[in-house]
Amino acid sequence: MSTYAAGFARPDRRSWAQPAEQPMSWHAVEAHRPTDELDGEVELAVCGAIVQVWGSQQWGRLSAGRSACAECQRRTAPALSQAG
Template identity: 45%
Template sequence: MTTALVRSTTFVAARSRAHGPTAALWHAVEVHRDPSEVDGACELTLCGSLARVSVDQAWPVAERDVCVSCVVLAG
């Protein structure tokens, strides 16, 4: 008997810090555990940045200051 494994990908929004001339952006973080366990923690984003997770903000965010790379990678 074969059992199909269904895997769903969950993304949460994370806010980076402004750094020098770089503006703070919203990024996507792929999580493999309950999002409440990572609330407020810094995580590696899809584009490779570190950003603080905010489970209050759904991904994709409806903001202008969103990381284009994360949008493409989460697509």
């Protein structure tokens, strides 16, 4: 099972692949090391967006909200349903 950190799509680091109307979405970042080590790092989200990781945020909690990236939600859904 994969572990995911939460990343925030900053307008100055937004991927061109992401729609402009979602410049401030939360995204899932596959965490290959502890999330506190990723805190503040610029990483590639599972959907391809360039985001800054916020280690204090949990993707499992954010993925249920309206500000979460729909593509990240879709791609992480199997992993999140197994975690519960």
